[in-house]
Amino acid sequence: MGQTDNFTILIVDDEEELCQSLGEYLSAIGYNTISANSADEALAKLENSIVDLIIMDIRMPQKDGITLLRELRSSFAAFPIIMISAYISVDNIVQSMKYGALNFYQKPIDLKKLSDEIKQLAQAKKAKTTQSTYTPIISKSPRMAEILDIIEKAAPTEASVLITGESGTGKELIAHSIHYKSNRKDAPFLKLNCAAIPENLLESELFGYEKGAFTGADKQYKGKFEQADRGSIFLDEIGDMHPNTQAKILRVLQEQEIQRLGSNKIIHTDVRIIAATHQDLPSLIKEKRFREDLFYRLSVITIELPPLRERREDIIPLSEYYLKHFSLMYNKEIKKIDNEAKNILIAHDWPGNVRELKNCIERAVIFSSGDTITIEELPPQYHNIHTSYQLPNETNLNSVVDDLSKEIILQALKKAGGKKQKAAEILGIHRKTLYNKLKKLGLE
Numbered sequence: 001m002g003q004t005d006n007f008t009i010l011i012v013d014d015e016e017e018l019c020q021s022l023g024e025y026l027s028a029i030g031y032n033t034i035s036a037n038s039a040d041e042a043l044a045k046l047e048n049s050i051v052d053l054i055i056m057d058i059r060m061p062q063k064d065g066i067t068l069l070r071e072l073r074s075s076f077a078a079f080p081i082i083m084i085s086a087y088i089s090v091d092n093i094v095q096s097m098k099y100g101a102l103n104f105y106q107k108p109i110d111l112k113k114l115s116d117e118i119k120q121l122a123q124a125k126k127a128k129t130t131q132s133t134y135t136p137i138i139s140k141s142p143r144m145a146e147i148l149d150i151i152e153k154a155a156p157t158e159a160s161v162l163i164t165g166e167s168g169t170g171k172e173l174i175a176h177s178i179h180y181k182s183n184r185k186d187a188p189f190l191k192l193n194c195a196a197i198p199e200n201l202l203e204s205e206l207f208g209y210e211k212g213a214f215t216g217a218d219k220q221y222k223g224k225f226e227q228a229d230r231g232s233i234f235l236d237e238i239g240d241m242h243p244n245t246q247a248k249i250l251r252v253l254q255e256q257e258i259q260r261l262g263s264n265k266i267i268h269t270d271v272r273i274i275a276a277t278h279q280d281l282p283s284l285i286k287e288k289r290f291r292e293d294l295f296y297r298l299s300v301i302t303i304e305l306p307p308l309r310e311r312r313e314d315i316i317p318l319s320e321y322y323l324k325h326f327s328l329m330y331n332k333e334i335k336k337i338d339n340e341a342k343n344i345l346i347a348h349d350w351p352g353n354v355r356e357l358k359n360c361i362e363r364a365v366i367f368s369s370g371d372t373i374t375i376e377e378l379p380p381q382y383h384n385i386h387t388s389y390q391l392p393n394e395t396n397l398n399s400v401v402d403d404l405s406k407e408i409i410l411q412a413l414k415k416a417g418g419k420k421q422k423a424a425e426i427l428g429i430h431r432k433t434l435y436n437k438l439k440k441l442g443l444e
């Protein structure tokens, strides 16, 4: 089957019959398929196989598809995932897009559309040879200009930097940039996601261990603090770090010394810490889930990255940058985005921020056959929300966007049982932003 060779699809659905029939169909047209009937089974299969695409049901007992999608995003950042469901709700679509699902199909699945999409992905996989590791910070908004200024001033110092902002706003990119603009640039920049690693493993990853320190420690291991000596460590999702580990990190920051697990030997280390979180650390401090002393140590310089919807001037420059980037990668000659598509991009609220925008443009490039991106190549959900929604008689863009935001906020509040903090978390926005929106929309 030529281009579909070696393209493996994992189908995750609690309905065994669907897994079987979809699996048979996709195998018949030349793909390798694996299936899993639950989220846990899917995780186990992912550990043992190389998968190119996941097709995943939303409603599953125990762990639902959205939760699994979110978990997968923390470990396989750019993995293509297509969501399927018998039930379509704005909330499901918003959540799927936020965590970068490529598309959303209602059951019964339109097999022709699905197979066309998979064909594009299989071809894209072939085209994707090497992905550039260097990404410049693209920005045009005054808020990002201020941030670039802070980066220039902070980078050459030894100060710890705390970067806050919603998921996908570019925290890691900024951390990277600080390291490469510092005197430490020739030493390693190492990253550790504190939320993705269980507490005991986090400590061994950070501090290392001696042979025999615990069952399974069959040889000595130098932790990230030793490996990154004279460089920087990027601690992502620091708000999820266990209090015991927080205490140990604080000690490293104060004394610049570490001990490998199972050893009394003190090792000197010279590492700059750049930390990031999407959580509100002062609230975690109040709840006694984050140490205040560590917060002050980490936040010598704080960079607050605004969500993309609060700096809409950046949307088109980012879209154009990624259009060039992916056109090159997929060997296509797409030159521009037409005005109608630009308007949709500008009006969208981007709950998944720049990551969602980048995925959206990649998808558009994959689907485009001409030299211009039109609304046809934008995810249908972005239009569906508009079309399934009863448009008021006047189609003034601002009022439609306001109405749509109202609809989505109300759904989130309903889901959160009226609790605003929880609703803000569901929407991926800060509590204060939600309050402001509620006020602006006349909901408070």
Ligand SMILES: Nc1ncnc2c1ncn2[C@@H]1O[C@H](COP(=O)(O)OP(=O)(O)OP(=O)(O)O)[C@@H](O)[C@H]1O
Residues within 6 Å of the ligand: 135, 136, 137, 138, 139, 165, 166, 167, 168, 169, 170, 171, 172, 173, 174, 236, 278, 318, 354, 355, 358
């Ligand atoms: N200003 C920007 N210019 C170009 N690309 C950007 C910009 N901001 C973010 N990106 C890209 O968007 C994607 C998400 O960014 P990044 O991983 O840095 O976000 P994050 O805030 O660390 O997300 P998370 O909290 O989920 O880890 C990356 O591919 C990054 O390169």
